[in-house]
Amino acid sequence: MSSSDKETTIVAFCCIYCAYAAADLAGSMRLQYPSNVRIIRTPCTGRLEVEYFLRAFENGADGVLVAGCEEGSCHFKEGNLIAKRRVNYARKLLAESGLEAERLKMVNVSAAGARLFTGHVREMAETVQRLGPSPLNRAKTRVQQEIKP
Protein backbone atom coordinates (compact mmCIF):
# COMPACT_ATOMS: atom_id res chain seq x y z
CA MET A 1 0.00 0.00 0.00
CA SER A 2 1.53 3.30 -1.02
CA SER A 3 1.18 6.01 1.55
CA SER A 4 -1.33 7.96 -0.53
CA ASP A 5 -3.64 4.94 -0.72
CA LYS A 6 -3.80 4.83 3.02
CA GLU A 7 -7.26 5.43 4.42
CA THR A 8 -7.36 8.72 6.24
CA THR A 9 -9.50 9.74 9.17
CA ILE A 10 -10.70 13.15 10.25
CA VAL A 11 -12.00 13.59 13.77
CA ALA A 12 -14.49 16.43 14.22
CA PHE A 13 -15.35 17.57 17.71
CA CYS A 14 -18.73 19.26 17.39
CA CYS A 15 -20.56 21.39 19.91
CA ILE A 16 -24.14 20.23 20.53
CA TYR A 17 -25.55 23.73 20.19
CA CYS A 18 -24.17 24.55 16.79
CA ALA A 19 -21.90 22.37 14.66
CA TYR A 20 -23.46 19.10 15.81
CA ALA A 21 -26.87 20.46 14.85
CA ALA A 22 -25.40 21.72 11.56
CA ALA A 23 -24.03 18.24 10.82
CA ASP A 24 -27.45 16.82 11.58
CA LEU A 25 -29.03 19.37 9.26
CA ALA A 26 -26.49 18.48 6.57
CA GLY A 27 -27.80 14.94 6.85
CA SER A 28 -31.43 16.04 6.55
CA MET A 29 -30.46 18.13 3.53
CA ARG A 30 -28.64 15.15 2.02
CA LEU A 31 -25.51 17.21 1.49
CA GLN A 32 -22.63 15.13 0.24
CA TYR A 33 -19.33 15.42 2.05
CA PRO A 34 -16.25 13.34 2.77
CA SER A 35 -17.17 10.10 4.49
CA ASN A 36 -13.92 9.78 6.42
CA VAL A 37 -15.04 12.22 9.10
CA ARG A 38 -15.91 10.88 12.56
CA ILE A 39 -17.94 13.23 14.73
CA ILE A 40 -17.59 13.42 18.49
CA ARG A 41 -20.26 15.36 20.34
CA THR A 42 -19.24 17.80 23.04
CA PRO A 43 -21.42 20.00 25.27
CA CYS A 44 -19.25 22.97 24.34
CA THR A 45 -15.90 23.25 22.58
CA GLY A 46 -14.70 24.72 25.87
CA ARG A 47 -14.96 21.21 27.32
CA LEU A 48 -12.18 19.94 25.06
CA GLU A 49 -8.75 19.46 26.52
CA VAL A 50 -5.57 19.87 24.51
CA GLU A 51 -4.87 16.28 25.42
CA TYR A 52 -7.82 15.04 23.34
CA PHE A 53 -6.48 16.69 20.20
CA LEU A 54 -3.06 15.21 20.80
CA ARG A 55 -4.55 11.82 21.61
CA ALA A 56 -6.44 11.83 18.33
CA PHE A 57 -3.20 12.46 16.42
CA GLU A 58 -1.24 10.02 18.50
CA ASN A 59 -3.79 7.33 17.70
CA GLY A 60 -3.52 8.03 13.99
CA ALA A 61 -5.95 10.78 13.04
CA ASP A 62 -4.90 12.66 9.90
CA GLY A 63 -6.89 15.79 10.64
CA VAL A 64 -8.85 17.17 13.55
CA LEU A 65 -11.60 19.77 13.35
CA VAL A 66 -12.92 21.59 16.38
CA ALA A 67 -16.26 23.10 15.47
CA GLY A 68 -17.90 25.57 17.80
CA CYS A 69 -20.48 28.33 17.66
CA GLU A 70 -19.85 31.60 15.89
CA GLU A 71 -17.78 33.99 17.94
CA GLY A 72 -20.07 36.01 20.15
CA SER A 73 -22.88 33.46 20.11
CA CYS A 74 -21.43 30.64 22.22
CA HIS A 75 -24.19 29.06 24.27
CA PHE A 76 -21.88 29.33 27.26
CA LYS A 77 -20.79 32.89 26.49
CA GLU A 78 -17.11 32.24 25.70
CA GLY A 79 -16.42 28.51 25.55
CA ASN A 80 -15.51 28.78 21.87
CA LEU A 81 -12.95 31.52 22.55
CA ILE A 82 -11.32 29.37 25.21
CA ALA A 83 -11.31 26.46 22.75
CA LYS A 84 -9.66 28.66 20.13
CA ARG A 85 -6.89 29.45 22.58
CA ARG A 86 -6.37 25.75 23.33
CA VAL A 87 -6.42 24.82 19.65
CA ASN A 88 -3.80 27.45 18.90
CA TYR A 89 -1.66 26.08 21.68
CA ALA A 90 -2.06 22.51 20.45
CA ARG A 91 -1.11 23.62 16.94
CA LYS A 92 2.18 24.90 18.31
CA LEU A 93 2.78 21.57 20.00
CA LEU A 94 2.03 19.76 16.76
CA ALA A 95 4.46 21.92 14.83
CA GLU A 96 7.15 21.39 17.45
CA SER A 97 6.71 17.66 17.21
CA GLY A 98 7.02 17.73 13.43
CA LEU A 99 3.37 17.42 12.42
CA GLU A 100 1.79 20.09 10.24
CA ALA A 101 -0.22 22.52 12.34
CA GLU A 102 -2.84 22.71 9.58
CA ARG A 103 -4.01 19.25 10.50
CA LEU A 104 -5.75 20.81 13.48
CA LYS A 105 -8.25 23.56 12.91
CA MET A 106 -10.86 25.47 14.85
CA VAL A 107 -13.94 26.51 12.86
CA ASN A 108 -17.12 28.37 13.77
CA VAL A 109 -20.46 27.16 12.46
CA SER A 110 -23.96 28.14 13.51
CA ALA A 111 -26.71 25.54 13.91
CA ALA A 112 -28.01 26.59 10.50
CA GLY A 113 -24.61 26.33 8.83
CA ALA A 114 -25.00 22.92 7.23
CA ARG A 115 -23.24 23.98 4.05
CA LEU A 116 -20.57 25.79 5.98
CA PHE A 117 -19.97 22.67 8.05
CA THR A 118 -19.67 20.35 5.07
CA GLY A 119 -17.41 22.96 3.45
CA HIS A 120 -15.07 22.90 6.43
CA VAL A 121 -14.95 19.10 6.40
CA ARG A 122 -14.22 19.14 2.69
CA GLU A 123 -11.47 21.69 3.18
CA MET A 124 -9.88 19.59 5.91
CA ALA A 125 -10.13 16.51 3.69
CA GLU A 126 -8.31 18.47 0.98
CA THR A 127 -5.65 19.59 3.42
CA VAL A 128 -5.14 16.00 4.51
CA GLN A 129 -4.96 14.87 0.91
CA ARG A 130 -2.40 17.54 0.13
CA LEU A 131 -0.27 16.74 3.16
CA GLY A 132 -0.75 13.00 2.81
CA PRO A 133 -1.61 10.67 5.68
CA SER A 134 -0.17 11.53 9.05
CA PRO A 135 3.08 9.71 9.81
CA LEU A 136 1.30 8.36 12.87
CA ASN A 137 -1.50 6.87 10.80
CA ARG A 138 -1.25 3.21 11.60
CA ALA A 139 -3.03 1.11 9.02
CA LYS A 140 -6.25 0.41 10.81
CA THR A 141 -7.91 -2.89 10.28
CA ARG A 142 -10.90 -1.41 8.59
CA VAL A 143 -14.18 -2.16 10.19
CA GLN A 144 -15.38 -3.62 6.93
CA GLN A 145 -12.97 -6.49 7.13
CA GLU A 146 -13.80 -6.85 10.74
CA ILE A 147 -17.51 -7.09 10.25
CA LYS A 148 -17.23 -9.58 7.43
CA PRO A 149 -18.09 -13.03 8.76
Place this chain on the structure above:
Amino acid sequence: MHSAEPEKATEKATELMKMSVARARLLSPLTGTSFAVDQTGLVIGGGVSGMTAALALAGQGFKVHLVEKSDRLGGRALDLRYTLEHEDISPFVAGIVKEAEEHPNIIFHLGADVTNVAGFIGQFKVSLFQDGTDSEVSCGAIIVATGAAPAATGEYLRGKDQGVITQLELEQRLQKGDFAPGRRNVVMIQCVGSRNEERPYCSRICCSMSVKNALKIKKLDPSAGVYVLYRDIRTYGFREKYYKQAREAGVIFIRYEPDAPPLVSQDNGLVVSVKSPDFPEPVEIETDCVVLSTGVDAAGDNRRVADMLKVPINADGFFVEAHLKLRPVEFATEGIFLCGLAHSPKHMDENISQARAAASRASTVLSKAYLEVGAQVSQVDQSKCISCMTCTKVCPYGAPTVNADHKAEIIAAKCMGCGICAAECPACAIQLNHFESRQFKDMLDELFRSGKEERRPAVVPEKSGVL
Protein backbone atom coordinates in the same frame (compact mmCIF):
# COMPACT_ATOMS: atom_id res chain seq x y z
CA MET B 1 -24.81 12.26 2.93
CA HIS B 2 -22.54 9.61 1.57
CA SER B 3 -25.02 8.02 -0.81
CA ALA B 4 -22.37 7.57 -3.49
CA GLU B 5 -20.20 5.50 -1.16
CA PRO B 6 -22.48 3.03 0.61
CA GLU B 7 -19.63 0.90 1.92
CA LYS B 8 -17.81 3.85 3.41
CA ALA B 9 -21.07 5.10 4.87
CA THR B 10 -21.60 1.78 6.61
CA GLU B 11 -18.06 1.85 7.82
CA LYS B 12 -18.61 5.33 9.21
CA ALA B 13 -21.80 4.24 10.95
CA THR B 14 -20.09 1.20 12.42
CA GLU B 15 -17.17 3.19 13.71
CA LEU B 16 -19.43 5.83 15.22
CA MET B 17 -21.35 3.03 16.86
CA LYS B 18 -18.17 1.48 18.25
CA MET B 19 -17.17 4.83 19.68
CA SER B 20 -20.54 5.28 21.29
CA VAL B 21 -20.39 1.84 22.81
CA ALA B 22 -16.93 2.62 24.17
CA ARG B 23 -18.38 5.72 25.78
CA ALA B 24 -21.50 3.98 27.01
CA ARG B 25 -19.36 1.51 28.99
CA LEU B 26 -18.20 4.41 31.09
CA LEU B 27 -21.48 6.21 31.62
CA SER B 28 -22.93 6.34 35.07
CA PRO B 29 -26.43 7.28 36.12
CA LEU B 30 -27.03 10.96 36.55
CA THR B 31 -28.94 12.23 39.48
CA GLY B 32 -30.01 15.80 39.31
CA THR B 33 -31.68 18.16 41.63
CA SER B 34 -35.23 19.24 41.02
CA PHE B 35 -36.47 22.79 41.09
CA ALA B 36 -39.85 24.46 40.88
CA VAL B 37 -41.17 25.41 37.45
CA ASP B 38 -42.79 28.77 36.98
CA GLN B 39 -45.91 27.47 35.25
CA THR B 40 -46.42 30.60 33.20
CA GLY B 41 -45.77 30.94 29.47
CA LEU B 42 -44.50 33.93 27.55
CA VAL B 43 -45.15 34.53 23.87
CA ILE B 44 -43.17 37.10 21.90
CA GLY B 45 -45.37 38.40 19.08
CA GLY B 46 -49.07 39.15 18.95
CA GLY B 47 -49.87 38.07 15.41
CA VAL B 48 -52.09 35.14 14.52
CA SER B 49 -49.34 32.65 15.43
CA GLY B 50 -48.56 34.31 18.77
CA MET B 51 -52.20 34.66 19.72
CA THR B 52 -52.98 31.07 18.71
CA ALA B 53 -50.08 29.81 20.82
CA ALA B 54 -51.10 32.01 23.76
CA LEU B 55 -54.71 30.87 23.52
CA ALA B 56 -53.69 27.23 23.34
CA LEU B 57 -51.68 27.60 26.54
CA ALA B 58 -54.28 29.77 28.26
CA GLY B 59 -56.96 27.24 27.36
CA GLN B 60 -55.01 24.62 29.28
CA GLY B 61 -55.12 26.81 32.36
CA PHE B 62 -51.64 28.34 32.18
CA LYS B 63 -51.10 32.04 32.65
CA VAL B 64 -49.48 33.53 29.56
CA HIS B 65 -47.70 36.84 29.00
CA LEU B 66 -48.24 38.04 25.44
CA VAL B 67 -45.66 40.61 24.39
CA GLU B 68 -46.42 42.62 21.26
CA LYS B 69 -44.09 45.28 19.90
CA SER B 70 -46.80 47.37 18.22
CA ASP B 71 -49.87 48.62 20.02
CA ARG B 72 -52.20 46.38 18.09
CA LEU B 73 -52.85 42.64 18.01
CA GLY B 74 -53.19 40.83 14.70
CA GLY B 75 -49.83 41.22 13.00
CA ARG B 76 -49.59 40.57 9.27
CA ALA B 77 -53.07 39.06 9.15
CA LEU B 78 -54.46 42.58 9.47
CA ASP B 79 -53.20 43.29 5.94
CA LEU B 80 -54.80 40.19 4.45
CA ARG B 81 -58.39 40.20 3.26
CA TYR B 82 -59.17 36.70 2.12
CA THR B 83 -57.41 33.40 1.52
CA LEU B 84 -57.79 30.86 -1.25
CA GLU B 85 -60.18 28.87 0.87
CA HIS B 86 -62.02 31.64 2.69
CA GLU B 87 -63.87 34.63 1.30
CA ASP B 88 -63.31 37.05 4.14
CA ILE B 89 -60.85 36.38 6.91
CA SER B 90 -61.22 39.58 8.89
CA PRO B 91 -64.01 38.14 11.08
CA PHE B 92 -61.70 35.23 11.89
CA VAL B 93 -58.81 37.53 12.80
CA ALA B 94 -61.09 39.83 14.79
CA GLY B 95 -62.49 36.73 16.48
CA ILE B 96 -59.19 35.45 17.77
CA VAL B 97 -58.13 38.95 18.82
CA LYS B 98 -61.34 39.21 20.84
CA GLU B 99 -60.98 35.73 22.27
CA ALA B 100 -57.42 36.49 23.33
CA GLU B 101 -58.33 39.88 24.78
CA GLU B 102 -61.11 38.42 26.83
CA HIS B 103 -59.18 35.43 28.08
CA PRO B 104 -58.59 35.75 31.81
CA ASN B 105 -55.30 33.84 31.61
CA ILE B 106 -53.60 36.11 29.09
CA ILE B 107 -51.69 39.12 30.35
CA PHE B 108 -51.02 41.64 27.59
CA HIS B 109 -47.93 43.75 27.12
CA LEU B 110 -48.70 45.88 24.08
CA GLY B 111 -46.17 48.33 22.73
CA ALA B 112 -43.54 46.40 24.67
CA ASP B 113 -40.05 45.31 23.72
CA VAL B 114 -38.17 42.39 25.20
CA THR B 115 -34.86 43.82 26.33
CA ASN B 116 -33.23 40.95 28.17
CA VAL B 117 -33.70 37.27 28.89
CA ALA B 118 -32.02 35.58 31.83
CA GLY B 119 -32.47 32.24 33.54
CA PHE B 120 -33.22 28.87 32.02
CA ILE B 121 -36.01 26.42 31.30
CA GLY B 122 -38.64 26.56 34.03
CA GLN B 123 -37.28 29.80 35.44
CA PHE B 124 -36.80 32.52 32.87
CA LYS B 125 -36.68 36.20 33.81
CA VAL B 126 -37.68 38.39 30.90
CA SER B 127 -37.13 42.16 30.99
CA LEU B 128 -39.62 44.31 29.13
CA PHE B 129 -39.53 47.94 28.12
CA GLN B 130 -42.98 49.48 27.84
CA ASP B 131 -44.15 53.09 27.86
CA GLY B 132 -40.73 54.31 28.92
CA THR B 133 -40.48 51.98 31.89
CA ASP B 134 -38.65 48.75 32.51
CA SER B 135 -40.32 45.76 34.09
CA GLU B 136 -39.57 42.09 34.58
CA VAL B 137 -41.78 39.05 34.25
CA SER B 138 -40.97 35.43 35.05
CA CYS B 139 -42.02 32.41 33.06
CA GLY B 140 -41.14 28.77 32.55
CA ALA B 141 -41.26 28.61 28.75
CA ILE B 142 -40.92 31.10 25.91
CA ILE B 143 -42.52 30.93 22.48
CA VAL B 144 -40.97 33.03 19.73
CA ALA B 145 -43.58 34.22 17.21
CA THR B 146 -42.05 37.45 16.02
CA GLY B 147 -43.43 37.19 12.49
CA ALA B 148 -41.96 38.55 9.27
CA ALA B 149 -42.37 41.50 6.94
CA PRO B 150 -43.37 41.93 3.31
CA ALA B 151 -40.26 42.49 1.22
CA ALA B 152 -40.00 45.90 -0.44
CA THR B 153 -38.86 46.21 -4.02
CA GLY B 154 -37.86 48.89 -6.49
CA GLU B 155 -37.84 46.55 -9.48
CA TYR B 156 -40.20 46.68 -12.47
CA LEU B 157 -40.88 50.43 -12.15
CA ARG B 158 -42.28 49.93 -8.68
CA GLY B 159 -42.58 53.41 -7.15
CA LYS B 160 -42.16 55.04 -10.57
CA ASP B 161 -45.44 54.08 -12.15
CA GLN B 162 -48.82 54.15 -10.39
CA GLY B 163 -49.86 51.10 -12.36
CA VAL B 164 -47.26 48.91 -10.67
CA ILE B 165 -48.65 47.54 -7.40
CA THR B 166 -48.08 44.56 -5.10
CA GLN B 167 -50.32 41.55 -4.57
CA LEU B 168 -51.19 42.82 -1.10
CA GLU B 169 -52.33 46.16 -2.52
CA LEU B 170 -54.32 44.40 -5.24
CA GLU B 171 -55.99 42.22 -2.64
CA GLN B 172 -56.99 45.21 -0.54
CA ARG B 173 -58.37 47.05 -3.57
CA LEU B 174 -60.30 44.02 -4.73
CA GLN B 175 -61.87 43.68 -1.33
CA LYS B 176 -62.73 47.39 -1.11
CA GLY B 177 -64.25 47.21 -4.55
CA ASP B 178 -62.06 49.88 -6.06
CA PHE B 179 -60.45 47.62 -8.60
CA ALA B 180 -62.75 48.28 -11.53
CA PRO B 181 -63.35 45.33 -13.77
CA GLY B 182 -63.21 46.07 -17.46
CA ARG B 183 -59.51 46.70 -17.30
CA ARG B 184 -57.92 45.25 -20.30
CA ASN B 185 -55.06 43.27 -18.92
CA VAL B 186 -53.57 42.53 -15.53
CA VAL B 187 -50.01 41.18 -15.55
CA MET B 188 -48.64 39.47 -12.46
CA ILE B 189 -44.92 38.89 -12.06
CA GLN B 190 -43.84 36.10 -9.72
CA CYS B 191 -40.69 35.67 -7.65
CA VAL B 192 -40.04 39.41 -7.38
CA GLY B 193 -37.12 39.62 -4.98
CA SER B 194 -37.33 35.92 -4.10
CA ARG B 195 -35.15 33.01 -5.20
CA ASN B 196 -32.35 35.34 -6.15
CA GLU B 197 -28.98 36.10 -4.59
CA GLU B 198 -30.40 38.42 -2.00
CA ARG B 199 -33.21 36.07 -0.92
CA PRO B 200 -32.31 32.58 -2.10
CA TYR B 201 -35.43 31.06 -0.56
CA CYS B 202 -38.91 30.66 -2.03
CA SER B 203 -41.33 32.92 -0.19
CA ARG B 204 -43.95 30.19 -0.41
CA ILE B 205 -47.05 32.37 -0.23
CA CYS B 206 -46.79 34.45 -3.40
CA CYS B 207 -47.79 31.84 -5.98
CA SER B 208 -50.96 31.01 -4.07
CA MET B 209 -51.58 34.69 -3.54
CA SER B 210 -51.48 35.48 -7.26
CA VAL B 211 -53.68 32.48 -8.08
CA LYS B 212 -56.09 33.72 -5.43
CA ASN B 213 -56.17 37.27 -6.79
CA ALA B 214 -56.29 36.09 -10.40
CA LEU B 215 -59.35 33.97 -9.63
CA LYS B 216 -60.95 36.95 -7.90
CA ILE B 217 -60.47 39.16 -10.96
CA LYS B 218 -61.81 36.48 -13.26
CA LYS B 219 -64.85 36.16 -11.03
CA LEU B 220 -65.47 39.90 -11.15
CA ASP B 221 -65.07 40.03 -14.89
CA PRO B 222 -64.42 36.85 -16.86
CA SER B 223 -63.40 38.92 -19.87
CA ALA B 224 -60.48 40.55 -18.06
CA GLY B 225 -57.12 39.29 -19.29
CA VAL B 226 -54.96 37.97 -16.46
CA TYR B 227 -51.37 36.94 -17.18
CA VAL B 228 -49.09 35.35 -14.61
CA LEU B 229 -45.39 35.43 -15.47
CA TYR B 230 -43.74 32.75 -13.37
CA ARG B 231 -40.55 30.75 -12.90
CA ASP B 232 -42.23 27.72 -11.31
CA ILE B 233 -45.75 27.68 -9.94
CA ARG B 234 -45.49 26.64 -6.35
CA THR B 235 -49.03 26.39 -5.06
CA TYR B 236 -48.06 24.20 -2.15
CA GLY B 237 -50.08 21.18 -1.05
CA PHE B 238 -53.73 21.07 -1.98
CA ARG B 239 -53.55 24.64 -3.26
CA GLU B 240 -52.58 23.04 -6.55
CA LYS B 241 -56.27 22.61 -7.30
CA TYR B 242 -56.73 26.40 -7.35
CA TYR B 243 -53.94 26.65 -9.89
CA LYS B 244 -55.94 24.24 -12.03
CA GLN B 245 -59.08 26.30 -11.46
CA ALA B 246 -57.24 29.43 -12.51
CA ARG B 247 -56.13 27.81 -15.74
CA GLU B 248 -59.64 26.64 -16.39
CA ALA B 249 -60.93 30.16 -15.74
CA GLY B 250 -58.65 31.41 -18.51
CA VAL B 251 -55.76 32.86 -16.54
CA ILE B 252 -52.72 32.65 -18.78
CA PHE B 253 -49.50 31.41 -17.23
CA ILE B 254 -46.28 32.27 -19.01
CA ARG B 255 -42.97 30.92 -17.84
CA TYR B 256 -39.84 33.02 -17.77
CA GLU B 257 -36.28 32.18 -16.86
CA PRO B 258 -34.31 33.92 -14.12
CA ASP B 259 -31.64 35.16 -16.53
CA ALA B 260 -34.31 36.75 -18.76
CA PRO B 261 -36.80 38.38 -16.43
CA PRO B 262 -39.77 40.31 -17.88
CA LEU B 263 -39.25 43.94 -18.88
CA VAL B 264 -41.75 46.62 -17.88
CA SER B 265 -41.71 49.85 -19.89
CA GLN B 266 -43.95 52.89 -19.69
CA ASP B 267 -43.12 54.72 -22.93
CA ASN B 268 -46.45 54.00 -24.63
CA GLY B 269 -48.52 53.11 -21.64
CA LEU B 270 -47.43 50.16 -19.54
CA VAL B 271 -46.05 47.31 -21.61
CA VAL B 272 -44.62 44.10 -20.27
CA SER B 273 -42.45 42.05 -22.56
CA VAL B 274 -41.17 38.62 -21.73
CA LYS B 275 -39.06 36.05 -23.46
CA SER B 276 -40.48 32.70 -22.57
CA PRO B 277 -38.63 29.45 -23.22
CA ASP B 278 -42.04 28.08 -24.26
CA PHE B 279 -42.57 30.52 -27.14
CA PRO B 280 -40.34 31.15 -30.12
CA GLU B 281 -40.93 34.91 -30.01
CA PRO B 282 -40.93 37.37 -27.12
CA VAL B 283 -44.43 38.19 -25.87
CA GLU B 284 -45.58 41.78 -25.35
CA ILE B 285 -48.59 42.56 -23.22
CA GLU B 286 -50.17 46.01 -23.03
CA THR B 287 -51.57 46.61 -19.62
CA ASP B 288 -52.53 49.23 -17.10
CA CYS B 289 -51.84 47.13 -14.06
CA VAL B 290 -48.67 45.23 -13.22
CA VAL B 291 -48.89 43.26 -9.97
CA LEU B 292 -45.65 42.25 -8.30
CA SER B 293 -45.56 39.07 -6.20
CA THR B 294 -43.05 40.32 -3.67
CA GLY B 295 -41.68 37.94 -1.11
CA VAL B 296 -41.38 37.65 2.63
CA ASP B 297 -38.54 39.22 4.60
CA ALA B 298 -37.43 38.07 8.03
CA ALA B 299 -38.34 40.56 10.75
CA GLY B 300 -35.50 43.04 11.17
CA ASP B 301 -35.51 42.50 14.91
CA ASN B 302 -34.75 38.78 14.73
CA ARG B 303 -31.00 39.16 15.18
CA ARG B 304 -31.47 41.08 18.42
CA VAL B 305 -34.03 38.58 19.75
CA ALA B 306 -31.81 35.68 18.71
CA ASP B 307 -28.81 37.14 20.52
CA MET B 308 -30.87 37.67 23.65
CA LEU B 309 -32.24 34.14 23.69
CA LYS B 310 -28.99 32.59 22.42
CA VAL B 311 -30.85 30.79 19.65
CA PRO B 312 -29.76 30.56 16.01
CA ILE B 313 -31.06 32.38 12.94
CA ASN B 314 -30.10 31.43 9.41
CA ALA B 315 -28.40 33.57 6.78
CA ASP B 316 -31.80 34.88 5.68
CA GLY B 317 -32.67 36.04 9.20
CA PHE B 318 -35.27 33.38 10.06
CA PHE B 319 -35.08 31.37 13.29
CA VAL B 320 -33.83 27.80 13.01
CA GLU B 321 -35.44 24.91 14.86
CA ALA B 322 -33.38 22.33 16.76
CA HIS B 323 -34.07 19.62 14.20
CA LEU B 324 -35.98 19.77 10.93
CA LYS B 325 -37.80 16.54 11.60
CA LEU B 326 -37.30 15.50 15.19
CA ARG B 327 -37.66 18.83 17.01
CA PRO B 328 -39.44 21.09 14.54
CA VAL B 329 -40.96 23.69 16.90
CA GLU B 330 -38.28 24.08 19.51
CA PHE B 331 -34.76 25.41 19.82
CA ALA B 332 -31.74 23.47 21.04
CA THR B 333 -31.88 25.70 24.11
CA GLU B 334 -34.41 24.03 26.34
CA GLY B 335 -37.65 25.78 27.19
CA ILE B 336 -37.70 28.01 24.09
CA PHE B 337 -40.07 27.24 21.21
CA LEU B 338 -40.91 28.83 17.87
CA CYS B 339 -43.72 29.16 15.38
CA GLY B 340 -45.10 31.24 12.55
CA LEU B 341 -43.42 33.46 10.01
CA ALA B 342 -40.49 33.98 12.40
CA HIS B 343 -39.45 30.47 11.37
CA SER B 344 -40.06 30.70 7.61
CA PRO B 345 -42.57 32.07 5.11
CA LYS B 346 -45.77 30.06 5.20
CA HIS B 347 -49.53 30.20 4.88
CA MET B 348 -51.85 31.18 7.70
CA ASP B 349 -53.25 27.68 8.25
CA GLU B 350 -49.70 26.34 8.46
CA ASN B 351 -48.79 29.05 10.95
CA ILE B 352 -51.78 28.14 13.08
CA SER B 353 -50.89 24.44 13.14
CA GLN B 354 -47.32 25.29 13.99
CA ALA B 355 -48.40 27.66 16.76
CA ARG B 356 -50.52 24.92 18.31
CA ALA B 357 -47.63 22.50 18.04
CA ALA B 358 -45.30 24.97 19.76
CA ALA B 359 -47.85 25.54 22.52
CA SER B 360 -48.27 21.84 23.01
CA ARG B 361 -44.50 21.36 23.30
CA ALA B 362 -44.31 24.28 25.72
CA SER B 363 -47.04 22.72 27.83
CA THR B 364 -44.84 19.67 28.39
CA VAL B 365 -42.63 22.03 30.39
CA LEU B 366 -45.36 24.11 32.03
CA SER B 367 -47.44 21.15 33.12
CA LYS B 368 -44.70 20.01 35.48
CA ALA B 369 -44.52 21.54 38.94
CA TYR B 370 -40.88 20.46 39.20
CA LEU B 371 -38.20 19.80 36.64
CA GLU B 372 -35.14 17.75 37.16
CA VAL B 373 -32.01 19.35 35.81
CA GLY B 374 -28.50 20.01 36.85
CA ALA B 375 -27.51 16.39 36.40
CA GLN B 376 -25.00 17.26 33.74
CA VAL B 377 -22.90 19.45 35.99
CA SER B 378 -19.27 19.49 36.96
CA GLN B 379 -18.02 18.10 40.26
CA VAL B 380 -14.74 18.59 42.06
CA ASP B 381 -12.77 15.72 43.51
CA GLN B 382 -11.55 17.66 46.50
CA SER B 383 -8.76 15.24 47.27
CA LYS B 384 -7.15 16.30 43.98
CA CYS B 385 -7.88 20.03 44.18
CA ILE B 386 -4.75 22.12 44.66
CA SER B 387 -6.71 25.29 45.45
CA CYS B 388 -5.39 27.17 42.45
CA MET B 389 -8.67 29.06 41.88
CA THR B 390 -8.47 28.57 38.12
CA CYS B 391 -12.01 27.20 37.99
CA THR B 392 -13.43 30.19 39.80
CA LYS B 393 -11.85 32.42 37.17
CA VAL B 394 -12.79 30.55 34.01
CA CYS B 395 -16.40 29.64 34.78
CA PRO B 396 -18.72 31.96 32.83
CA TYR B 397 -21.42 31.52 35.48
CA GLY B 398 -19.54 31.89 38.75
CA ALA B 399 -20.50 28.37 39.80
CA PRO B 400 -17.27 27.26 41.51
CA THR B 401 -16.60 28.64 44.98
CA VAL B 402 -14.04 27.89 47.62
CA ASN B 403 -15.11 26.17 50.81
CA ALA B 404 -13.79 26.48 54.35
CA ASP B 405 -11.06 23.91 53.59
CA HIS B 406 -9.83 26.07 50.70
CA LYS B 407 -11.07 23.48 48.25
CA ALA B 408 -13.17 24.26 45.21
CA GLU B 409 -16.81 23.31 45.20
CA ILE B 410 -19.27 23.72 42.34
CA ILE B 411 -22.79 24.93 43.07
CA ALA B 412 -24.91 22.58 40.99
CA ALA B 413 -27.78 25.03 40.58
CA LYS B 414 -25.48 27.59 38.99
CA CYS B 415 -23.46 25.21 36.83
CA MET B 416 -24.63 25.11 33.21
CA GLY B 417 -22.53 22.09 32.29
CA CYS B 418 -20.18 23.53 29.68
CA GLY B 419 -17.12 21.74 30.99
CA ILE B 420 -14.78 24.70 30.59
CA CYS B 421 -13.53 24.31 34.16
CA ALA B 422 -13.03 20.57 33.75
CA ALA B 423 -10.79 21.14 30.76
CA GLU B 424 -8.90 23.95 32.45
CA CYS B 425 -8.24 22.50 35.92
CA PRO B 426 -4.48 21.86 36.14
CA ALA B 427 -4.95 19.08 38.66
CA CYS B 428 -7.61 17.24 36.67
CA ALA B 429 -9.76 17.51 39.76
CA ILE B 430 -12.95 18.39 37.93
CA GLN B 431 -15.15 16.11 35.88
CA LEU B 432 -18.21 17.06 33.92
CA ASN B 433 -20.87 14.40 34.45
CA HIS B 434 -21.77 12.56 31.27
CA PHE B 435 -18.80 14.07 29.42
CA GLU B 436 -15.93 12.75 31.47
CA SER B 437 -12.37 12.79 30.16
CA ARG B 438 -12.08 9.04 30.13
CA GLN B 439 -15.18 8.88 27.95
CA PHE B 440 -13.62 11.16 25.35
CA LYS B 441 -10.35 9.30 25.48
CA ASP B 442 -11.96 5.89 25.13
CA MET B 443 -13.91 7.10 22.12
CA LEU B 444 -10.69 8.26 20.51
CA ASP B 445 -8.96 5.00 21.35
CA GLU B 446 -11.80 2.86 20.12
CA LEU B 447 -11.96 4.70 16.80
CA PHE B 448 -8.36 3.84 16.06
CA ARG B 449 -8.25 0.44 17.71
CA SER B 450 -7.11 -2.04 15.15
CA GLY B 451 -9.15 -5.18 14.85
CA LYS B 452 -6.20 -7.28 15.93
CA GLU B 453 -5.90 -5.66 19.29
CA GLU B 454 -7.53 -7.36 22.15
CA ARG B 455 -11.03 -6.42 23.06
CA ARG B 456 -11.30 -4.38 26.18
CA PRO B 457 -12.29 -6.10 29.36
CA ALA B 458 -15.69 -5.23 30.71
CA VAL B 459 -15.59 -2.29 33.07
CA VAL B 460 -16.63 -2.59 36.61
CA PRO B 461 -18.31 0.69 37.43
CA GLU B 462 -16.13 2.74 39.73
CA LYS B 463 -18.01 3.40 42.97
CA SER B 464 -21.54 4.50 42.46
CA GLY B 465 -21.87 8.18 41.73
CA VAL B 466 -19.29 9.97 39.72
CA LEU B 467 -15.56 10.34 39.42
